[in-house]
Amino acid sequence: MPSKVTALPVRRTFGETMRTDAWWLQPVVVFVVFTSFVIYSTWAAFQGNNYYSGNLLSPFYSPLIWGDPEAHSFTGTLEPGWWPSFLPVFSPAFVILWAPVSFRLTCYYYRGAYYKAYWPGPSSCSVGTPREAYMGERNFPLILQNAHRYTLPFALLLLVFLSHDAWKALWFQTESGSEKLGLSLGTIVLTANVVLLSGYTFGCHSLRHLIGGGIDKLAGRPVQRAAYECVSWCNGRHMIWAWCSLIWVSFTDIYVRLCAMGIWADWRIL
Amino acid sequence: MKTTTFKVWQGNSDGGELKTYEVEVDQGYVVLDAIHRIQAEQANDLAVRWNCKAGKCGSCSAEVNGSPKLMCMTRIDELPADKPITVEPMRTFPVVKDLVTDVSWNYEVKASIKRFSPKTADHEDGSWDMDQYDVERPQEFRKCIECFLCQDVCHVLRDHQLHDRFAGPRHYVYVANMEMNPIDTGDRVAELREELGIGYCNITKCCTKVCPEGITITDNAIIPLKERVVDQSYDPLARLIKLVKGSGD
Amino acid sequence: MTQHQVLEYDVVVIGAGGAGLRAAIEAAAKGASVGLICKSLLGKAHTVMAEGGVAAALANVDDRDSWKVHFADTMRGGHYLNAWRMAELHAQEAPERVRELEGWGAIMDRTPDGLINQRNFGGHAYPRLAHVGDRTGLEMIRTLQDHGIHEGIDVHMEVTVSKLLMDGGRCAGALAYDRERGRFKAFKAKAVVMATGGIGRAFLVTSNSWEYTGDGHALAYHVGAELVDMEFVQFHPTGMVWPPSVRGILVTEGVRGEGGILKNSEGRRFMFEDIPPLYKESTADTPEEGWRYVVGDREARRPPELLTRDHVARKIVKEVQEGRGSPHGGAFLDIAWIKEHIKDSEDHIKKKLPSMYHQFKELAGIDITKEPMEVGPTTHYAMGGIRVDPDSQMSTTVPGLFAAGECAAGLHGANRLGGNSLSDLLVFGKRAGEYAAEFAAGNTPVHLQDEQIDLAVQEALSPLERDPGADVGPYRLQYELQHLMQDKAGIAREEGGLTEALNELQELKTRAQAMGAGGSREYNPGWHTTLDLQSLLTVAEAVVMASQARKESRGAHSRLDYLDKDPEWGTVNLVLKKGHDGEMELRREVIPEIPEELQKIIEEQG
Known part of the structure; x- marks a missing residue:
C-alpha cells in the first residue's frame, strides 16, 4: 500500500512549466481537429439527406436500416415506426453513429488525447494542471471507460457493412440495367475508408487483450499468436490509424455528399 | 571548447533557487559532465546523485529544461544553444539537497506489492521451460533501471500528489513483469485496482515518453493491466466465462 | 561523547551489489537478523554494468560442457595463481545459483528448447554465459533486490562505512555516516560481510x-586483514575512447561473442597475430573458421578476439603504440561486418546488443549496425582483494569478517574470465552469507567501545573543520591520484615508474590528510570525496607495492622491464598486511599444492 509523502514541492499552477519547447502545440491541434470533426459529423448526421449517390453510400449512414428506398435501405421505409413523434427529426445516421462514437470515446488512445486537449489535466507532460482535485477513471462517469470492449463488436460489425459498401462501389449500373464491374474515385475513397477504419479497429487495445494479451503463454498456439502479432502491429500505430481514419471518414462523407448534391461528379476511372 | 550558461537549482526542503554558472563545455559533453565540472571547480558541495554515467543505473534523474531526463544521457549539443540550460531536481519527490531528492517512497511501494511466486519447477534441477517468444513480453519491463522519471512526470503524482493512492508507472511495469511471467502464479489484479490505484491513470502516456529505456509503459504494461482489471471487475461476461470454464491460464 | 545511533544485527553486510545482496539473502534465510548497507540507492551498484552474462556450466547449448571444463578454463585464464579450491567450488555451484534466480523472477534468454540460453565469451571453451541481451547484470541485481526486500533485511541506503569496529581481535561492526544529513550510525554485528566491489x-x-x-x-x-593479488588489475580491452566525456565506459565482450572483430587503422584483423602458446590449439586459423564458431559450429575453434582480456588489451595497446590505432587512440571494433553472413544483421545486432546500440547512438552518435566502434582498454576489475578462506569466505586473519565478490580475492588469479564475476558473486555471496550467519549463531555477542567510535567520528568529521582553500580541493587531488596510477601503475608498468609512484603516493597521502572540505554535513559530495580518498590511497599503495614486487609479466600484470612469465613466480601469491608500525608489509606466499584429482582435470582439459 503506497503511503502519503509530505514535504513535496509546491504544485505548479495551470500551464506553469520550465519547458522551453512548443508543448502547447499538440493539444491545440488535437482540440482544433477533434472539435471540427464533432461539429461536421453532427451537422452531417442531422442532414438526413444527400448520403448516397449512385453506388456510393456515406459511412455515416451505413448500414442504412431505415432510409431512402432508392438507396436500398434494409427496411425500405424512411423511418422506424417507433420513433417518438415529439422528436422533430429522424436521420438514418442516428441509429448507427452511437456505435463508432462510443468506440472512439472510450478508446485508450483518444482518452489520453482528449483529456489533454479538453480537460487539461495536464495539457502536456510536466506542465501544471488547472485543478488539484483528481478522481481519474475510478468514479462515475469515467469508470464507464472500462466498458470499451463492449463497444468493440459493434465497431467490428460496422467494418463488415462498410466493406460491403466498398464492394458495391465496384459495380456500376449500365444503361441496360445490368451491373458491370468498374472503378471510380468514389470506389477508392470508400475502400480507403474501410482500410483505415480496419487498421484503427484491429489495433484496439481491448482486442489485443482479448485475442491473446490476456494470457501469458502463446507459444504453441500458432494461430492465436499470429492474430496477436497482427493486432499488436496495428496497436503500435494506433494513434496514426485513429487520426487518419477519423479524417478520412469525414472526407468520405463529404465526397459522397458533394456527388449527391451534384456539385462534384464521381470520376470514373475504369 | 565553448562556454555555456547553466541555471542549477540549489537548496533544500526549506526552499532554494536557480543559481547561474558559466561552464566550459567539451565535445560530446552531457549535462552530468557539466554538473561535475561545476562541482569540481565552482561549488564543491553541490549535491547530485550519479553512478554509472552510462544510462544503466538510473541514478542521475533530474529535470533539464523542464523535462525529466537522465543527466548522463542528455547531450548538451542537442539542447538549444541560445538559452541557458536549467537543471532542477525531480518535482514529484521531496528535495533532500540541490539535485538530490528523497525517492524512498518508491522502495516502500514496491515492498508492499505481492512478491513473485513461481509454479513448481519443470525439471528436477529446479529449472523451468519458457519459450523465448513468451519471455520477451516481461523482458521488456525488466529493462527498467528505476530512474523514476516516469513517476516524476506522471501528473497523478506530480500535480495531484496522490502518493498514498497511486503506485505510479514504475510499479505497474513491475507488476506487469510478474503478471506476464509465464511461470508466475501470483494474482495482483485486485491489488492493482484497489491499493495500487491503476484507475487513476488517464493515459497521458507521459511515462512512455520519458522512459530512457524505451519501455512502452502505457501500451504494453498499463493498458494490458487495466484490461486485466476489467476482466476481473468490470466485465460480467468475462467473469461468467471464467466461471463456466474454470480459471484457465 | 559523540552523537550516534546504534543499530544491532547478527550480520551486517557492507555493499549491496550482487555479492552483498546474495549474502544478505542467504544470511536472512539462515535465520540471522541482517542489516544491509549501501553507499548508493539500492539496485544502483556496479553489478548493473555487467553486460555479457553469468558463466555457469549448465551445458544447455553444448552438452560437452561441465564444471570440470569451467574449472580448467578459470585456472588457465588466471594463469594458475587462483585459489584452486575457490575455482572448484565456483565451477561446481554456479549452475545451481543461476537456476535459482529464475525462481526469484529473473528471465534469461532461452534456447529453442526453452532452456536458459548461453553465449560464447573469452576464455570459455563452450558457450557458457547465461544472459539477457546485454543487460545481464541489471537482471541479476534487480532479481536479488526484488527477492531481498521480502526477506526481512533492513536496508540502509546512501550510508557509507568509514571504519570497521573491533572487539579485541574480532570484527564487531562498522561505523558509518548517512549521506543525507551526515549522521553517524554504529552498526554492532557478530559478523560483517564485506561486499564493496572494486577499486576502479x-x-x-x-x-x-x-x-x-x-x-x-x-x-x-x-583492521588487520590480508590483501592478496593486488598487482592484478584487469584492464577491459574494450572501453569507449571517444568523445572524452565517455572515455572508459564499458563496451561488452558480448560484442565479440556475437561476432565482433578488432581491426587496426590499416583494416587488418591484428588479433590473428601473436596468439599465446597456451591458446594456440584452441584458436581459429582463419576468419571463416572464427565465424563458424560464433554461429555454433562445434568443430570450429574460437576467433582470436575471444582470447582472454589481458591478451586482447595488450594487443590493442601495441597497435596504438606502433601507430596503427584509430583516430582517438584505440582500435576499431566492428560488429556491422556480420551483414556479410546474416541477412537482417541490423535487427539482429539491435536485438542481441540493445544497450550497446543505444549507448553508442546516444553518447557518440555512432550507429554500430553500420559503423565500427572505437575502443581501448579501461580499468575494469580488481582480481586482488581481501584474502579469505575458500570455503567460508572469512578473512584469513580477522575472525568475524567475511568478504565476497570483487573485494575478495582468490578465484580469478592473475586474470578474470568474462562472466566469472557474476557467477563469483552468486556463489561466494551465498557462501559468505551462510557462513557469516553460522558464525554469528555460534559466537558470543560483541561489545562496541565508545572511544573507538568517538575517534572514528572525529576522524570522519575532520575534513569539515579544516580550511578547504588550502589545497586544490578533493576532486582535483583525486584526479592527480588517478593520473599517477594510470601513468605509472597502469596497463604497462616498470620499476622506475613504480618507485616514483610510491614516493608520490606518500606525498598525496600527506596532502589528503590535511585536505579540507567546504560546506556542511548535509549531502556534501566534496566531504565524501575527501573521505573516499583515504581508501583510494591505501589501495593505490597496495597495487603499486605488489606490482613492484612481482618481477614478471603474467595475466593482467605487465612489466615492460620483465616482459615474460617467470616460472618461479608461477606458484607465488603476494600478500599485503598492515605492520605493527602502521606501514604496509609485503610477503610472498607459496600457493598450497593442488590436489591430484584437480591437477588431472587441468591436464585432461589441455
Whole structure:
C-alpha cells in the first residue's frame, strides 16, 4: 500500500512549466481537429439527406436500416415506426453513429488525447494542471471507460457493412440495367475508408487483450499468436490509424455528399 | 571548447533557487559532465546523485529544461544553444539537497506489492521451460533501471500528489513483469485496482515518453493491466466465462 | 561523547551489489537478523554494468560442457595463481545459483528448447554465459533486490562505512555516516560481510563509478586483514575512447561473442597475430573458421578476439603504440561486418546488443549496425582483494569478517574470465552469507567501545573543520591520484615508474590528510570525496607495492622491464598486511599444492 509523502514541492499552477519547447502545440491541434470533426459529423448526421449517390453510400449512414428506398435501405421505409413523434427529426445516421462514437470515446488512445486537449489535466507532460482535485477513471462517469470492449463488436460489425459498401462501389449500373464491374474515385475513397477504419479497429487495445494479451503463454498456439502479432502491429500505430481514419471518414462523407448534391461528379476511372 | 550558461537549482526542503554558472563545455559533453565540472571547480558541495554515467543505473534523474531526463544521457549539443540550460531536481519527490531528492517512497511501494511466486519447477534441477517468444513480453519491463522519471512526470503524482493512492508507472511495469511471467502464479489484479490505484491513470502516456529505456509503459504494461482489471471487475461476461470454464491460464 | 545511533544485527553486510545482496539473502534465510548497507540507492551498484552474462556450466547449448571444463578454463585464464579450491567450488555451484534466480523472477534468454540460453565469451571453451541481451547484470541485481526486500533485511541506503569496529581481535561492526544529513550510525554485528566491489576509481580511465574507491579493501586492511593479488588489475580491452566525456565506459565482450572483430587503422584483423602458446590449439586459423564458431559450429575453434582480456588489451595497446590505432587512440571494433553472413544483421545486432546500440547512438552518435566502434582498454576489475578462506569466505586473519565478490580475492588469479564475476558473486555471496550467519549463531555477542567510535567520528568529521582553500580541493587531488596510477601503475608498468609512484603516493597521502572540505554535513559530495580518498590511497599503495614486487609479466600484470612469465613466480601469491608500525608489509606466499584429482582435470582439459 503506497503511503502519503509530505514535504513535496509546491504544485505548479495551470500551464506553469520550465519547458522551453512548443508543448502547447499538440493539444491545440488535437482540440482544433477533434472539435471540427464533432461539429461536421453532427451537422452531417442531422442532414438526413444527400448520403448516397449512385453506388456510393456515406459511412455515416451505413448500414442504412431505415432510409431512402432508392438507396436500398434494409427496411425500405424512411423511418422506424417507433420513433417518438415529439422528436422533430429522424436521420438514418442516428441509429448507427452511437456505435463508432462510443468506440472512439472510450478508446485508450483518444482518452489520453482528449483529456489533454479538453480537460487539461495536464495539457502536456510536466506542465501544471488547472485543478488539484483528481478522481481519474475510478468514479462515475469515467469508470464507464472500462466498458470499451463492449463497444468493440459493434465497431467490428460496422467494418463488415462498410466493406460491403466498398464492394458495391465496384459495380456500376449500365444503361441496360445490368451491373458491370468498374472503378471510380468514389470506389477508392470508400475502400480507403474501410482500410483505415480496419487498421484503427484491429489495433484496439481491448482486442489485443482479448485475442491473446490476456494470457501469458502463446507459444504453441500458432494461430492465436499470429492474430496477436497482427493486432499488436496495428496497436503500435494506433494513434496514426485513429487520426487518419477519423479524417478520412469525414472526407468520405463529404465526397459522397458533394456527388449527391451534384456539385462534384464521381470520376470514373475504369 | 565553448562556454555555456547553466541555471542549477540549489537548496533544500526549506526552499532554494536557480543559481547561474558559466561552464566550459567539451565535445560530446552531457549535462552530468557539466554538473561535475561545476562541482569540481565552482561549488564543491553541490549535491547530485550519479553512478554509472552510462544510462544503466538510473541514478542521475533530474529535470533539464523542464523535462525529466537522465543527466548522463542528455547531450548538451542537442539542447538549444541560445538559452541557458536549467537543471532542477525531480518535482514529484521531496528535495533532500540541490539535485538530490528523497525517492524512498518508491522502495516502500514496491515492498508492499505481492512478491513473485513461481509454479513448481519443470525439471528436477529446479529449472523451468519458457519459450523465448513468451519471455520477451516481461523482458521488456525488466529493462527498467528505476530512474523514476516516469513517476516524476506522471501528473497523478506530480500535480495531484496522490502518493498514498497511486503506485505510479514504475510499479505497474513491475507488476506487469510478474503478471506476464509465464511461470508466475501470483494474482495482483485486485491489488492493482484497489491499493495500487491503476484507475487513476488517464493515459497521458507521459511515462512512455520519458522512459530512457524505451519501455512502452502505457501500451504494453498499463493498458494490458487495466484490461486485466476489467476482466476481473468490470466485465460480467468475462467473469461468467471464467466461471463456466474454470480459471484457465 | 559523540552523537550516534546504534543499530544491532547478527550480520551486517557492507555493499549491496550482487555479492552483498546474495549474502544478505542467504544470511536472512539462515535465520540471522541482517542489516544491509549501501553507499548508493539500492539496485544502483556496479553489478548493473555487467553486460555479457553469468558463466555457469549448465551445458544447455553444448552438452560437452561441465564444471570440470569451467574449472580448467578459470585456472588457465588466471594463469594458475587462483585459489584452486575457490575455482572448484565456483565451477561446481554456479549452475545451481543461476537456476535459482529464475525462481526469484529473473528471465534469461532461452534456447529453442526453452532452456536458459548461453553465449560464447573469452576464455570459455563452450558457450557458457547465461544472459539477457546485454543487460545481464541489471537482471541479476534487480532479481536479488526484488527477492531481498521480502526477506526481512533492513536496508540502509546512501550510508557509507568509514571504519570497521573491533572487539579485541574480532570484527564487531562498522561505523558509518548517512549521506543525507551526515549522521553517524554504529552498526554492532557478530559478523560483517564485506561486499564493496572494486577499486576502479584509483585510475583515470575506468568503467567504474564514483563508488568504487576500494573501501572494503582499505577498511579490512586497516583492521588487520590480508590483501592478496593486488598487482592484478584487469584492464577491459574494450572501453569507449571517444568523445572524452565517455572515455572508459564499458563496451561488452558480448560484442565479440556475437561476432565482433578488432581491426587496426590499416583494416587488418591484428588479433590473428601473436596468439599465446597456451591458446594456440584452441584458436581459429582463419576468419571463416572464427565465424563458424560464433554461429555454433562445434568443430570450429574460437576467433582470436575471444582470447582472454589481458591478451586482447595488450594487443590493442601495441597497435596504438606502433601507430596503427584509430583516430582517438584505440582500435576499431566492428560488429556491422556480420551483414556479410546474416541477412537482417541490423535487427539482429539491435536485438542481441540493445544497450550497446543505444549507448553508442546516444553518447557518440555512432550507429554500430553500420559503423565500427572505437575502443581501448579501461580499468575494469580488481582480481586482488581481501584474502579469505575458500570455503567460508572469512578473512584469513580477522575472525568475524567475511568478504565476497570483487573485494575478495582468490578465484580469478592473475586474470578474470568474462562472466566469472557474476557467477563469483552468486556463489561466494551465498557462501559468505551462510557462513557469516553460522558464525554469528555460534559466537558470543560483541561489545562496541565508545572511544573507538568517538575517534572514528572525529576522524570522519575532520575534513569539515579544516580550511578547504588550502589545497586544490578533493576532486582535483583525486584526479592527480588517478593520473599517477594510470601513468605509472597502469596497463604497462616498470620499476622506475613504480618507485616514483610510491614516493608520490606518500606525498598525496600527506596532502589528503590535511585536505579540507567546504560546506556542511548535509549531502556534501566534496566531504565524501575527501573521505573516499583515504581508501583510494591505501589501495593505490597496495597495487603499486605488489606490482613492484612481482618481477614478471603474467595475466593482467605487465612489466615492460620483465616482459615474460617467470616460472618461479608461477606458484607465488603476494600478500599485503598492515605492520605493527602502521606501514604496509609485503610477503610472498607459496600457493598450497593442488590436489591430484584437480591437477588431472587441468591436464585432461589441455
